Amino acid sequence: MTLDAAATGRCLDAIRARRPLIHNITNLVVTNSTANALLALGASPAMVEGADEVEEFVAKSAALVVNLGTMSADRAAAMRLAVAAARRAGTPWVLDPVAVGVMRYRSQLARDLLPHAPAAIRGNASEIISLEGRADGMAHGVDSVAGSEAAIAAAQRLARASGAAVAVTGAIDYVTDGSRTVSIHNGDAMMARVTGLGCTATAIVGACVAVESDGFAATVHGLAIAAVAGEIAAARSRGPGSLQLEIYDALYRLDAATLMERVQLQTR
Amino acid sequence: MTLDAAATGRCLDAIRARRPLIHNITNLVVTNSTANALLALGASPAMVEGADEVEEFVAKSAALVVNLGTMSADRAAAMRLAVAAARRAGTPWVLDPVAVGVMRYRSQLARDLLPHAPAAIRGNASEIISLEGRADGMAHGVDSVAGSEAAIAAAQRLARASGAAVAVTGAIDYVTDGSRTVSIHNGDAMMARVTGLGCTATAIVGACVAVESDGFAATVHGLAIAAVAGEIAAARSRGPGSLQLEIYDALYRLDAATLMERVQLQTR
Amino acid sequence: MTLDAAATGRCLDAIRARRPLIHNITNLVVTNSTANALLALGASPAMVEGADEVEEFVAKSAALVVNLGTMSADRAAAMRLAVAAARRAGTPWVLDPVAVGVMRYRSQLARDLLPHAPAAIRGNASEIISLEGRADGMAHGVDSVAGSEAAIAAAQRLARASGAAVAVTGAIDYVTDGSRTVSIHNGDAMMARVTGLGCTATAIVGACVAVESDGFAATVHGLAIAAVAGEIAAARSRGPGSLQLEIYDALYRLDAATLMERVQLQTR
Numbered sequence A, B, C: 001m002t003l004d005a006a007a008t009g010r011c012l013d014a015i016r017a018r019r020p021l022i023h024n025i026t027n028l029v030v031t032n033s034t035a036n037a038l039l040a041l042g043a044s045p046a047m048v049e050g051a052d053e054v055e056e057f058v059a060k061s062a063a064l065v066v067n068l069g070t071m072s073a074d075r076a077a078a079m080r081l082a083v084a085a086a087r088r089a090g091t092p093w094v095l096d097p098v099a100v101g102v103m104r105y106r107s108q109l110a111r112d113l114l115p116h117a118p119a120a121i122r123g124n125a126s127e128i129i130s131l132e133g134r135a136d137g138m139a140h141g142v143d144s145v146a147g148s149e150a151a152i153a154a155a156q157r158l159a160r161a162s163g164a165a166v167a168v169t170g171a172i173d174y175v176t177d178g179s180r181t182v183s184i185h186n187g188d189a190m191m192a193r194v195t196g197l198g199c200t201a202t203a204i205v206g207a208c209v210a211v212e213s214d215g216f217a218a219t220v221h222g223l224a225i226a227a228v229a230g231e232i233a234a235a236r237s238r239g240p241g242s243l244q245l246e247i248y249d250a251l252y253r254l255d256a257a258t259l260m261e262r263v264q265l266q267t268r
Helices: A005-018 A031-041 A054-058 A073-089 A104-116 A125-132 A148-162 A189-193 A197-211 A215-235 A240-253 A256-262 B005-018 B031-041 B054-058 B073-089 B104-116 B125-132 B148-162 B189-193 B197-211 B215-235 B240-253 B256-262 C005-018 C031-041 C054-058 C073-089 C104-116 C125-132 C148-162 C189-193 C197-211 C215-235 C240-253 C256-262
Strands: A021-025 A044-047 A063-067 A093-096 A120-123 A165-168 A173-176 A181-184 A265-267 B021-025 B044-047 B063-067 B093-096 B120-123 B165-168 B173-176 B181-184 B265-267 C021-025 C044-047 C063-067 C093-096 C120-123 C165-168 C173-176 C181-184 C265-267
Touching: A005 A031, A005 A197, A005 A215, A005 A256, A021 A031, A021 A054, A021 A073, A021 A197, A031 A044, A031 A197, A031 A240, A031 B031, A031 B189, A031 B240, A031 C031, A054 A073, A063 A073, A063 A197, A073 A093, A073 A104, A093 A104, A093 A197, A104 A125, A120 A125, A120 A197, A120 A215, A125 A148, A125 A165, A148 A165, A148 A173, A148 A181, A165 A215, A173 A215, A181 A215, A189 A215, A189 A240, A189 C031, A197 A215, A215 A240, A215 A256, A240 B240, A240 C031, A240 C240, B005 B031, B005 B197, B005 B215, B005 B256, B021 B031, B021 B054, B021 B073, B021 B197, B031 B044, B031 B197, B031 B240, B031 C031, B031 C189, B031 C240, B054 B073, B063 B073, B063 B197, B073 B093, B073 B104, B093 B104, B093 B197, B104 B125, B120 B125, B120 B197, B120 B215, B125 B148, B125 B165, B148 B165, B148 B173, B148 B181, B165 B215, B173 B215, B181 B215, B189 B215, B189 B240, B197 B215, B215 B240, B215 B256, B240 C240, C005 C031, C005 C197, C005 C215, C005 C256, C021 C031, C021 C054, C021 C073, C021 C197, C031 C044, C031 C197, C031 C240, C054 C073, C063 C073, C063 C197, C073 C093, C073 C104, C093 C104, C093 C197, C104 C125, C120 C125, C120 C197, C120 C215, C125 C148, C125 C165, C148 C165, C148 C173, C148 C181, C165 C215, C173 C215, C181 C215, C189 C215, C189 C240, C197 C215, C215 C240, C215 C256
Parallel strands: A021 A044, A021 A063, A063 A093, A093 A120, A120 A165, B021 B044, B021 B063, B063 B093, B093 B120, B120 B165, C021 C044, C021 C063, C063 C093, C093 C120, C120 C165
Antiparallel strands: A165 A173, A173 A181, A181 A265, B165 B173, B173 B181, B181 B265, C165 C173, C173 C181, C181 C265
């Protein structure tokens, strides 16, 4: 498959045709916004995080999204069960290593989950550099101090070591499978003023891996969809409040033709 | 009391006059949206779910809403305490059996709560059929595969067995007490693209049972209010993001005259 | 420093220049809205509530916000650890005693946290009166039955006993350090119809104490910013749904000149 805006459009169409069930174990900040973004896009989200339920549910799902924000011991236990069950069931899963490198507990959790073969990993520069293991402490809370380009080499190493497609998002987004690397030049600076849009992008990647077996292509498609919806929404917004609302509307109205016009991919 | 749009208008006016305290134990996706919908409507919502607090609080509340989404062992324990305390205190309570039939843990929980005499139960077709006990597995995650009409007979049996008014929502909503059955022909298809609007409808039923002792009438009123607010909001929306916002505005501005114009009830 | 609208403008500018990391342990209703309000304002919010993580994180943060809504045993344990760690690290912290006086469990928790030297406390009249310890049971769920002026004397006593600046919010907001007392005459009645705007005001006070070492001044600045953003947003809104969105946009666009025009402070 050629990796271009047309392929992203086909991925979007496949999500709408198949309406994949996306199992999310995510943080308390974005539980509602993630569900709304996936519904607006055309997928079928479900938030299931009880240790008594995750194994049963992930086996019925088309993809699993694991997001490490607002971590708790209960949620960590559920994630360990869910990721192992996803691997057994062959359900592709996506990791969002929120604030890895900032707190030891979740850094360790992320390293424990990593051997369970995620299809994709999406983080900011600090998170990807920390997860890859060469350096910690480049973060400012949940935000990255470094630009996304600072993490390209770490992302490539992490992709080769883990087998996952790895995405570093920021003003420019980078996706790599360790050999191929592409950059995505879409989005808007105001997106950093809405909480959890990185988490939303990860969840959209989850919808893409549910319908596209090439994890690298699926990750590119997911980030392109999220960034294009964001830039369309930003053009209609007066601030972060209207931006968040407009993103759902933009995801709902997005079509392959708009992706063809707007997606800016570069192969590095 | 005649069950018509005028009665729904009187119920709305009673909510605004009495501002009933509605105790919600609900899921993580809709905690914020449920509180906002109840506040916009004119009720006084409170989200209290700690096992150390629910018994004390439910005795002070005018109604309790129990919603089984994003289930956890802690929240299940709190629900068991709260429902028993509601029964002791005579506080009417409403059950939303989210994804019952999809996961064994919460199916069992729902069956354990059911003998505690809920005033009303609201679910989609899959949930009502599963809760009634004749069949499982008709769900697609948290959404129903079947149309609401497929669950009318199950709803009638469940109403007779439980003593609750039972509502099945979908493109058309049905409410039954086991002998009477009405259908509500309001709402908009885009409402399925906003997460948790079924949960919102259940919470509004909670506000109605707080001011209307006939559970069947209260359930009809609650669903009619939710569906009319949704259709007014949809007419002002460009997608699910603007729809969610407009629903709060519509609930806030709704009045008896608008209900008289719009509510479409049919007795079956 | 003179306590006037110009000082509030300087505080706002300092938040945007320094982008302080604000550690929030807050309730499930407002997790998303608090993060969005702080981001829109220009601060860097992080929601960290796991008992395994809070001590490490609070030491890296510029301020801590502790909000007692949707209390659970796990979150209570994390708050006890976090508040003690904040004191050790010299991180200023702010207390929002949601529904204290309504339920014994959280009333006791609030009294246990109080000796750990909060920089500021913000509540409604019922909460402040109950926390000060002279009377309980004036609340209607999470809302106050009494107007804010009914709690001025209790707030002054609580400020002297605790060393914190104490704010009572309502139609008029009052802030006292036990000797000085000011009132803020901004905001809009519709703000009571959006869930958690009191919690948002507390979080904004958290951003202010991160950049302003005088807790009394910081509390005045925070409440003035929240109330002015609310009244600007209300003028653009048709109901509580649009109001919530417009508040984020207003916080994002707020500047010192607008504060100079609008802030209405009175010294009592």
